[in-house]
Amino acid sequence: MKDFKKYYLLPAPPEEVYVALTNPATIKLWTGEEAVMSTEPGSEFSLWEGSIEGQNLSFEEGKKIEQLWYFGEQEEDSIVTIKLHPHKQGTSVELRHTNIPDEVYEEMVDGWNNNYFRSLYEFYE
Secondary structure (H helix, E strand, C coil): CEEEEEEEEECCCHHHHHHHHHCHHHHHHHHCCCCECCCCCCCEEEECCCCEEEEEEEEECCCEEEEEECCCCCCCCEEEEEEEEEECCEEEEEEEEEEECHHHHHHHHHHHHHHHHHHHHHHHC
16 A cells, blocks of 8 residues: 655645535536435545545645545445645645555556646646
8 A cells, every 4th residue: 555645836826726626516517427416424426427526524624635445345444534725826635645556556656646646637727
């Protein structure tokens, strides 16, 4: 199991980024795919036609999202924490993803960099 932590800079205020990460209609705008998402703790979510699935754990509107991501039958929970910090150029996004299975680590890091956050950045350009 490995952990991944990285900061991303998005050219939009934290409140807008939060909506883009939690509102199914807005998620569809930047991913091009239907999404199942709710800000209700304990609710299930699904992104990119089910390639990312899990459970929403907690939310702080405009500031923080915490989710449990599913990777089959693994012993330790894989937790994604996204913190949104105001920045003079928009939002500094602090991503922390814990307990990523070794066999999918490189694919997961590539997905964060080249799919998830690149799509969000391009959405705001």
